[in-house]
Amino acid sequence: MKRIQPISVFIALLSALGLCLLVDLTLGSVRIPVRQIPSILFSADADPTLRFILLEVRLPYALTAILVGMGLGLGGMVMQTLLRNPLAEPFILGISSGASLGVVIMSLGLGVQWLSATGLSSPMPAFSMVTGAFLGSSLLMALVIGFSRRMDSVMLLIVGLMAGYFSYGVVSMLVFFRSPEELRTYHLWTLGSFSGVTWRDLPIIASVTLGGCALITLRFRMLDILHMGDSFAHTVGVSVARERWILLLGVSLIASTLTAYCGPIAFLGIAAPHIARLLLRSHSHALLLPASMITGALLSLIAAFIAKAPWSPHTLPYNAVAALIGAPVVISLLFNRTSLRRLSQE
């Protein structure tokens, strides 16, 4: 296969993203003509209903989807590179389940009945939610990374999975004794949703995600080197332990924040990096990291649009939709063996 120029890949991805954003903003239970969008955005005398739908519902929803896709796409790429394992992603390493644990413990500890409050619309004080999620995921992350110094990547993955199961066990125990109503609300949270995010939350999500992405993307050279293995990285002068901490903390920050607001989101973290790699056919993280972010955003937006079920009054669970899109992608990638075999440690 001939290699496509990276610049054309980026142009194509960005155009697709723009197109999807436009479709997402215009289509839904109420149709907003594309031509009216500028006037709704910039002039005060537009139809207030349309204005509300666009500004208060669709725009935050779409922006959240884009941020989630960016953050998890990038996080997946970093995890796959650091662990040299094609199946690594924040969720698989237990970071997301750590975040769930943090959220649940925080809500119990604070005595806030957030589970039974107002459903998915950000019932818990945002700060404590994010703090809980961040502490939980950092705890899991520290545990996994603490082990990482003395084990190979396959063992690390198993430890991550076990830590994830363990924290899910704790979460299930804690939630089990709550009322059925709270249980259902918690269950809805685990399905993933962007509809709870409002303009009040977006600055936090955006600054954490964009800041984390920038922090990680600027270290693309380190990722290039770390991909070759710890020994090699040490040989050419990388402080391996320090870099790994910085990168994993960045991923943890992003993954935990996104999980706190949107629930544990699976699949994006695996699918986006592989698609980016196949499109670019490059080893350079200077290209792979941005491509993974854009691909993640694109996939996320598509899944979010389908989850909205614009042909019906219902909303579908985001994780179910993402899995229905993501699983076939991952399976089809399995058949493209070279991409996976080369990535896994020989």
Add this chain to the structure above:
Amino acid sequence: MMQPKSTDSGALLATLHLEIGYDKDPSRTWHFDTPLSLEAHPNRLIAIVGPNGAGKSTLLRTLAGLQQPVAGQVSLLGQNIHQLAPPDLARLRSYSSTHLNRPQWMSGREWVALGRFPYTGWLGALDARDDEAVDRALHAVNASYLSDRRLTACSDGEFQRLIVARCLCQDTPVVFMDEPLAHLDPPHKAEMISRLREQAHKSSGSILISIHDIDLAFRHADEIWVLGSDGSFTQGMPEAVLESPVLARAFRTSQVTFNSRTLTFEANPEQLQPLVFAGTHASRHIPTVHLLTRLGFRPVSPSDPSATDLPSLTFQPHPDGTPEWVLKPANSPTPEAISSIEALAAKLQRLPTSGNAS
């Protein structure tokens, strides 16, 4: 290029009472007869030889600062290696092993250029000097033609040369390479080791390699370090090491012994069946000796006191002038004339084992 500074003794690398291994796993800690106090001087290609499991790789990794010593310390150009920050260390020593992933879609040149990491900024942009260093390293291992080839399209031997080039490209006074000749074919092995020696002399540095090809090590290295399976350690010029019995002892197994004259491993004499061998025929002598050795016989001179009880092999010209072998099994009065070496091989293999052989 960084000019090597040296310590008072002139050594680039020195160790003090070093013990190597894995702290938490006593079965993987090597106990040398005495803690190692080593020195590596400039302008040297140093070959570390020793049997499998003698600790060659562990020693290299410890000297390169990739693993903590169990005891003692390593200093590089007078500085304790474990007190140096990784970026500073990377400008003083480079290290390569054969256990490396080949990143997909990377070219040979991009791979070698990774060795410039310690000298480039966060963007990783190569300036003219870096480009020149990459060219030089590729040229030094005769791998310039691999510049644009993808790593995944290189053979194991070609990738091995790129691994060495990557290591040289780091431009350090001390270079450690774990089995740089692995995967290379015999002519390329000989070429590579002589190029490494040339490189050590040209850069006034020390290159330390572990190597299994003893003959090449003794023919090309400036200095030999021998790690024995018995915990012995010896260092010296190849000739000095050859003179002493350490090598034969270090490598001895129940089956083979090192022959320091031929630089090869030969079956232990007691494993061989004695056979009286006399008479020479210019064109048949060498193949006959080769055949006897290969089939596990030890030629004994006819004047040896035990000669009477042993089978014997002689040459005898045939009446028509072609040479023939005459084989007389022990305890058999009838010698047998044999005209082809294939027939001789068959007869020798059917020879009853004599009582002397163990």
